[in-house]
Amino acid sequence: MKKLxxxxxxxxxxxxxxxxxxxxxxxxxxxxxVNGVEVTLIDISSTGEAMFSIxxxxxxxxxxxxxxxxxxxxxxxxxxxxxxEAKVRVIIDGPSIFVNPSSGKLEMxxxxxxxxxxxxxxxxxxxxxxxxxxxxxxxINVKAPIGWDVRLTAEGSEVDGVYLKEGExxxxxxxxxxxxxxxxxxxxxxxGGSSLRLSVRVEEPKLSxxxxxxxxxxxxxxxxxxxxxxxxxxxxxxxxxxxxxEGWEVKFLAGDEGVRSVYLTGDLDLxxxxxxxxxxxxxxxxxxxKAGGAEQVLYVYVTKTHAGENGTLSVKVIDTTSGSxxxxxxxxxxxxxxEIASSTTLSxxxxxxxxxEGIYLLRVAKEAYKTVEKTVELEAxxxxxxxxxxxxxxxxxxxxxxxxxxxxxxxxxxxxxVRIANLGENxxxxxxxxxxxxxxxxxxxxxxxxxxxxTSVYVEAGSERQLYVVLIPPNTAELGTYESILEVTSxxxxxxxxxxxxxxxxxxxxxTVSLEKYSLTVDAGKTAxxxxxxxxxxxxxxxxxxxxxEAPENWKVKITPERIxxxxxxxxxxxxxxxxxxxxxxxxxxxxSLKALSDQKQSTxxxxxxxxxxxxxxxxxxxxxxxxxxVLAILLKKYGxx
Amino acid sequence: MILAISEKxxxxxxxxxxxxxxxxxxxxxxxxxxxxxxxxxxxxxxxxSEAPKVYDVLQGLNFYLTAAGAIFAISLGFDAVTKERExxxxxxxxxxxxxxxxxxxxxxxxxxxxxxxxxxxxGLIMIGTLLGIGITIESYPRxxxxxxxxxxxxxVFFTMGVAFSAHAKSSGNALMYxxxxxxxxxxxxxxxxxxxxxYVVGPQPEKPPELKEMEERMRAIYExxxxxxxxxxIQELMELSEKMSxxxxxxxxxxxxxxxxxxxxxEKIQVVSPExxxxxxxxxxxxxxxxxxxxxxxxxxxxxxxxxxxxxxxLSESLSFVRNEFIALFxxxxxxxxxxxxxxxxxxxx
Numbered sequence: 001m002k003k004l005x006x007x008x009x010x011x012x013x014x015x016x017x018x019x020x021x022x023x024x025x026x027x028x029x030x031x032x033x034v035n036g037v038e039v040t041l042i043d044i045s046s047t048g049e050a051m052f053s054i055x056x057x058x059x060x061x062x063x064x065x066x067x068x069x070x071x072x073x074x075x076x077x078x079x080x081x082x083x084x085e086a087k088v089r090v091i092i093d094g095p096s097i098f099v100n101p102s103s104g105k106l107e108m109x110x111x112x113x114x115x116x117x118x119x120x121x122x123x124x125x126x127x128x129x130x131x132x133x134x135x136x137x138x139x140i141n142v143k144a145p146i147g148w149d150v151r152l153t154a155e156g157s158e159v160d161g162v163y164l165k166e167g168e169x170x171x172x173x174x175x176x177x178x179x180x181x182x183x184x185x186x187x188x189x190x191x192g193g194s195s196l197r198l199s200v201r202v203e204e205p206k207l208s209x210x211x212x213x214x215x216x217x218x219x220x221x222x223x224x225x226x227x228x229x230x231x232x233x234x235x236x237x238x239x240x241x242x243x244x245x246e247g248w249e250v251k252f253l254a255g256d257e258g259v260r261s262v263y264l265t266g267d268l269d270l271x272x273x274x275x276x277x278x279x280x281x282x283x284x285x286x287x288x289x290k291a292g293g294a295e296q297v298l299y300v301y302v303t304k305t306h307a308g309e310n311g312t313l314s315v316k317v318i319d320t321t322s323g324s325x326x327x328x329x330x331x332x333x334x335x336x337x338x339e340i341a342s343s344t345t346l347s348x349x350x351x352x353x354x355x356x357e358g359i360y361l362l363r364v365a366k367e368a369y370k371t372v373e374k375t376v377e378l379e380a381x382x383x384x385x386x387x388x389x390x391x392x393x394x395x396x397x398x399x400x401x402x403x404x405x406x407x408x409x410x411x412x413x414x415x416x417x418v419r420i421a422n423l424g425e426n427x428x429x430x431x432x433x434x435x436x437x438x439x440x441x442x443x444x445x446x447x448x449x450x451x452x453x454x455t456s457v458y459v460e461a462g463s464e465r466q467l468y469v470v471l472i473p474p475n476t477a478e479l480g481t482y483e484s485i486l487e488v489t490s491x492x493x494x495x496x497x498x499x500x501x502x503x504x505x506x507x508x509x510x511x512t513v514s515l516e517k518y519s520l521t522v523d524a525g526k527t528a529x530x531x532x533x534x535x536x537x538x539x540x541x542x543x544x545x546x547x548x549x550e551a552p553e554n555w556k557v558k559i560t561p562e563r564i565x566x567x568x569x570x571x572x573x574x575x576x577x578x579x580x581x582x583x584x585x586x587x588x589x590x591x592x593s594l595k596a597l598s599d600q601k602q603s604t605x606x607x608x609x610x611x612x613x614x615x616x617x618x619x620x621x622x623x624x625x626x627x628x629x630x631v632l633a634i635l636l637k638k639y640g641x642x
Numbered sequence: 643m644i645l646a647i648s649e650k651x652x653x654x655x656x657x658x659x660x661x662x663x664x665x666x667x668x669x670x671x672x673x674x675x676x677x678x679x680x681x682x683x684x685x686x687x688x689x690x691s692e693a694p695k696v697y698d699v700l701q702g703l704n705f706y707l708t709a710a711g712a713i714f715a716i717s718l719g720f721d722a723v724t725k726e727r728e729x730x731x732x733x734x735x736x737x738x739x740x741x742x743x744x745x746x747x748x749x750x751x752x753x754x755x756x757x758x759x760x761x762x763x764x765g766l767i768m769i770g771t772l773l774g775i776g777i778t779i780e781s782y783p784r785x786x787x788x789x790x791x792x793x794x795x796x797x798v799f800f801t802m803g804v805a806f807s808a809h810a811k812s813s814g815n816a817l818m819y820x821x822x823x824x825x826x827x828x829x830x831x832x833x834x835x836x837x838x839x840x841y842v843v844g845p846q847p848e849k850p851p852e853l854k855e856m857e858e859r860m861r862a863i864y865e866x867x868x869x870x871x872x873x874x875x876i877q878e879l880m881e882l883s884e885k886m887s888x889x890x891x892x893x894x895x896x897x898x899x900x901x902x903x904x905x906x907x908x909e910k911i912q913v914v915s916p917e918x919x920x921x922x923x924x925x926x927x928x929x930x931x932x933x934x935x936x937x938x939x940x941x942x943x944x945x946x947x948x949x950x951x952x953x954x955x956x957l958s959e960s961l962s963f964v965r966n967e968f969i970a971l972f973x974x975x976x977x978x979x980x981x982x983x984x985x986x987x988x989x990x991x992x
Contacts, residue, residue: 586778612776621773628766635759639653 022092022099023079029141029190034092034099035072041088042139048081050088066093086143105133106164106194110174114199119180120237125198127172127189131164138162140191142174149177150187161191178202205234207264209294211272216298220305221278221379226298228252228270230291235265238292242272245285249275252289262291276300278357278380279307310354311378314385317349317364321392325349329366329390333376356380364388368396368423395493396424397459401486407504410479410539414471414503415448420457420488421464429458433487434469441472442484456491471503479507479539507540509600511567513547519608525583530607532559532575534596536567542598543567547575551592556580567598581611643740644748651752655718664714665760671710672764673771675703680775696772696779697928700788704924708795708917712828715796716820718756719803721813722749723986728813746986750804750979757796765789783957787927794971795920799824801978808985827915835911843903847896853889856882916974919967926960933963 024032031040040053052059054067054076061067066077074097079089092099107130115123131138139161144150152159153173162170176187178200187198210229218224230238239261242250251258253271262268274287280302287298313333317326331351332342340360343351357380365371369390378384400419408414422428432455436442443453448468459465471484481504489496514533522528536542545564549557558578567573579592590609595602612618655661679702723746726732735745765785772779779785803820810816860882863875871879912918926932931954961968 588776618774618776621770621775624770624773625767626770628763628770631766632759632763636656639649639656 022097024090024092024099025087026090027087027141027143027190029139029195032090032099034076035074035094035097037069037072037074039076039090041090044081044083044086044088046083048083050078050081052076052078066091086141105131106138106191107132108189108191108194108196110196110198113197114201116201116203117178118205118234118236119182119202120178121202122175122177123200125174125176125187127174127196127198128169129162129164129172129191130169131166133166135165135168136163138164138191140172140189143188143190144176145179145185145187147179148185148187151175152189174198176200204293205232205236207232207236207238207292207294209289209291209296211296211298214296214298215284215301217301217303218276220276220280220282220302220307221381222276224274224276224300226272226274228272228289228291228296229267230262230264230270230294231267232264235263236292238262238264240270240289240291242287242289244274244287245280247277247279248285248287250287250289251275272298274298274300276302278309278382279305281305281307306357306379306381309357309381311357311380312352312354312383313362313376313378314350314352314383315345315362315364316385316387317345317351317366318387318389319369319392320389326366326369326390329364329369331362331364331388333360333362333378335360357382362386362388364390366390367398368393392425393423394425395428395490395495397422397428397430397488397490397495397497399488399497399499401499401501404499405502405504407506409508410473410477410505411475411508412473414473414501416469416471416486416501417448418444418467418469418486418499419464420459420467422459422461425461426492427458427460428493429456429491431456431487431489431491432467433485433489435485435487436471437473437482437484439474439477440482440484441474442470444469444486469501471501473503473505477505479505481505507569508538509540509542509598510538511535511542511545511596511598511601511603512537513594513596513603513605515594515605515607517607518605519610520579521610521612522579522581523612524581524585527578527580528609530577530579532577532594532596532605534564534567534573534575534603536569536571538601539569540600541566541568542600545573545596545598547577548595548597549577549579549592550595551579552585552590554582554585555590555592556582557592579609581609585611643744644751647740647745647748648751648755651722651749652755655752655756660717661756664717665763668707668710668714668760669764669767671706672703672768675706676768676771676775679703680777695929696777696785697925699772699777700924700928704921707792708920711792711796712799712824712917714760715757715799716803716817716824718753719800719805720807720817720820722753722804723807723989724810724813724816725807742987743983746804746808746983750801750982753800753804754797757793757800761789761793761796764792781930781957784927784930784960787957787961788924791920791923791927791971794968794975795916798916798971798974798978801975801982805978805982805985808982808989828917831912831915831918835908838911839904839907843900843907846904847893847900850889850893853886853893856886856889860886913966913970916971919964919970923964923967923971926964927957930954930956930960 026032026039026041028041028043031038033039037055038053039055042051042053042058044050049060049062052061052067055069059067061078063078063081066075068075072094074092074094077091077093079091081088108127110125110127113125115125117123129138140152140159142150142152151174153175154162154170159172162172164170174187174189176198178185179202182202182204185200185202187200189196189198208231210231211226212229213226216224216226232238240252240259242252244250251273252262253259253273254262259270262270270291272289276285282302282305285300285302287300289296289298315331317329317331318324319326325345325347326349327345327347329345329349329351330342331345331353333340333353333355335358340358341353341355343353345351355378357378359375359377362374362376363371364373369392372388372390374386374388376384376386398421400421402417402419404416406414406416420430432444434442434444443451444455445451445453445468446466448470454467457465457467469484469486473482481502484501484503486499486501487496488499512535514535516531516533520528520530532547534545534547543566545567546562547559549559551557556579558580560576564573577594581590588611590611591606592609593604593606595604676699679699682702723732726735769779769785799820802823803816806816806819806823807813810819860879863871863879867875933953933955955963
């Protein structure tokens with residue numbers, strides 16, 4: 001054994017000997033002699049450091065770190081650390097290196113180094129160690145398959161090495177708990193330059209499973225029980241598993257308890273309960289059950305299915321305080337956030353819901369009561385009944401905005417009636433907060449007539465108050481829809497209710513006529529022109545704008561353009577008027593009234609037209625006056641002299 | 643001889659400062675009041691698209707013209723005789739081989755010519771101003787008649803002045819008498835005619851007490867109902883109004899009859915006032931659309947009921963409506979002429 005391991009290491013390092021630089025792979029517990037210096041790898045830490053014993057002194061090295069031994073003119077460096085494989089690479093540097101495997105100071109042997117066990121079973125080996133070298137502590141490294149639990153024990157305790165004087169020997173016990181896979185495995189112990197291989201064979205025990213009535217009939221939604229008969233020659237831990245169609249449920253029962261595995265010693269009868277979902281289709285279904293290595297197929301023949309049928313849930317709601325049935329509570333089933341079914345309780349407090357098979361959240365709610373939520377499972381074609389107790393809230397209120405959305409023309413005030421009802425058991429006061437669009441004025445009043453706003457209101461339990469939200473848009477507001485926010489907060493609970501009041505401002509129509517001149521002077525038989533401006537002074541466009549003139553008989557009034565299809569807000573339309581006065585008309589003042597018409601609004605203006613009979617009349621008049629004065633002058637000249 | 647005197651008188655008038663001032667004043671009154679009327683017109687006739695008519699304009703003018711004209715005419719006549727007497731020129735005149743009636747007739751004629759010239763000039767300036775301010779003259783004959791009436795009116799006051807001048811001791815007295823008579827005939831006549839009418843026609847008929855009672859009852863029902871009448875109240879109101887209508891009809895007929903008589907009487911008395919005569923005549927002469935009737939039976943023409951044409955009368959028809967007023971003016975003229983003539987002829991001249 002000792003020679004064998006020495007040869008193994010020698011073969012490993014031989015090609016590297018006699019070089020200037022030599023690298024050697026070491027496992028914990030292995031020793032090499034380098035130019036007569038003894039180097040032993042004691043242990044590897046999980047952080048990648050390695051503990052060495054070099055020339056009888058313990059040294060902790062990290063990657064790249066080394067120890068120089070001056071008298072031998074060599075340097076020993078730690079190379080790569082293979083944590084997973086529990087080995088390190090050691091690099092030895094010097095002018096002439098000669099590496100010898102350790103001569104092996106310990107001799108290990110076991111009288112029965114090869115054993116057999118069942119999966120997950122335990123084997124025990126006895127190992128004797130004799131010290132052939134000098135006295136010292138020799139750590140023992142154990143290598144075992146992954147998943148195995150291997151311990152070294154001596155004198156009833158777990159140990160990791162032995163202290164032996166020269167020539168002394170001792171005995172250790174190796175306890176190995178094997179894995180579940182059958183096969184041939186090896187456990188290797190390494191210490192003091194020698195190693196020992198222990199062989200373990202894992203074998204499945206002989207197990208038989210048997211069901212007397214492997215095929216049964218049932219209706220969907222029912223549960224069937226099969227009896228599984230297990231027997232084994234050797235004691236064995238039997239894991240139990242089953243595969244069934246989706247939605248089905250298979251349970252192994254020991255008494256009332258479900259079991260996942262069974263420790264079998266001899267014979268055992270196990271109940272296998274198979275739940276058939278109510279939506280299972282009619283026909284033959286297969287259920288496979290596995291007990292350790294044995295497999296048994298069960299068949300279930302479904303004679304009737306409930307697939308597609310709803311489950312029924314009847315709920316009875318009771319007021320906890322009074323003990324009476326509660327009518328008007330909302331009872332609803334939710335699947336996540338989606339409402340599947342809902343109903344309202346009748347005067348006897350009952351409500352019936354129907355929903356497809358599934359697990360639902362049942363929510364029972366009524367204003368002023370604490371909402372109750374429960375998880376219920378409904379099965380297709382099944383009927384369930386439930387009683388729910390609701391407790392009245394100490395503080396609760398409702399706010400009713402009858403018409404939260406209003407419209408009006410610009411300049412109007414919006415009034416929203418709001419009713420606050422105290423539904424709780426106690427009196428409460430409520431803070432009122434109103435947020436209005438920029439530039440708007442808004443207040444909450446107790447009557448629509450007053451201009452006195454309030455910011456909180458007190459309501460006795462069980463009664464209600466009527467309030468009004470008055471919103472006043474600025475005169476410059478653009479047309480459109482505005483939103484104001486009313487917040488009602490309970491002073492006692494801080495519960496807040498928010499309402500959005502929408503005010504839609506529609507336009508108003510108005511037009512104004514403006515004339516270039518309000519009086520015209522025109523000679524009879526001539527034409528006068530005038531510009532008429534029609535302004536849209538409303539807030540909405542007006543359509544089909546035209547000007548009509550009412551003039552005395554035989555007068556001619558020509559207006560261009562005839563019509564303007566649309567006049568936008570603040571726009572102006574200019575109409576040209578040509579007023580032709582007939583020649584045979586008395587001089588004097590006349591009135592022409594101008595009417596600006598549109599589809600929406602109209603407006604009237606008047607102009608005074610002063611008709612002159614040409615300049616002739618005036619000149620004749622002045623001539624006559626002049627003539628009269630001349631006559632007077634002549635008379636005065638002729639008779640005026642004394 | 644009369645012509646020589648009248649020519650001399652005419653010359654004297656034209657050269658007298660008083661004539662020039664008063665005539666200028668008269669012209670100023672005419673022109674300024676016409677301009678004022680023209681300016682008022684701007685606001686007057688805004689609603690009816692009718693230009694103002696000559697009669698509308700001169701109606702406004704007449705108020706000033708009658709007063710200014712009367713004073714102008716009196717001013718020409720009041721010292722016709724007294725001036726000569728005070729200046730002792732009458733004795734000089736008497737020294738010439740002229741008859742007294744020739745002197746007074748000559749003075750009258752001179753004044754008449756002066757007034758004719760004044761009316762002519764006034765008339766021309768009035769026509770000129772009317773045309774100048776843009777008023778259509780529809781009928782020159784009517785306007786001419788108007789000026790002749792004005793002449794007649796002025797002559798009445800001129801002869802009145804001469805008459806007082808012939809009788810008074812001084813010019814001052816003559817002027818005072820003339821003004822007193824003028825004021826009496828214009829200002830005093832109005833209240834006097836009212837008083838007379840009251841005595842002749844009697845007081846206005848009173849409202850029957852049962853009518854008053856029913857009106858009270860009606861008002862009480864309305865007031866107690868506060869605007870909401872019950873069916874019974876409506877029933878009562880209907881019965882009341884039915885009863886009332888018979889009584890009130892009778893009452894209103896009576897009142898109307900009384901008013902017709904009252905104002906008819908006053909109008910008859912007003913004929914005594916030359917100023918009123920002139921205004922009445924000019925009204926009918928200038929406006930072809932009005933008809934002489936009792937004041938309460940005028941056919942009222944309102945432009946709103948535009949379908950019916952106002953009646954139009956010829957000048958001679960219009961003149962016939964004011965026959966009495968013409969007769970009154972002529973009567974005054976003859977009266978004052980005779981008074982002046984007799985007064986002068988009989989006067990003692992030392």
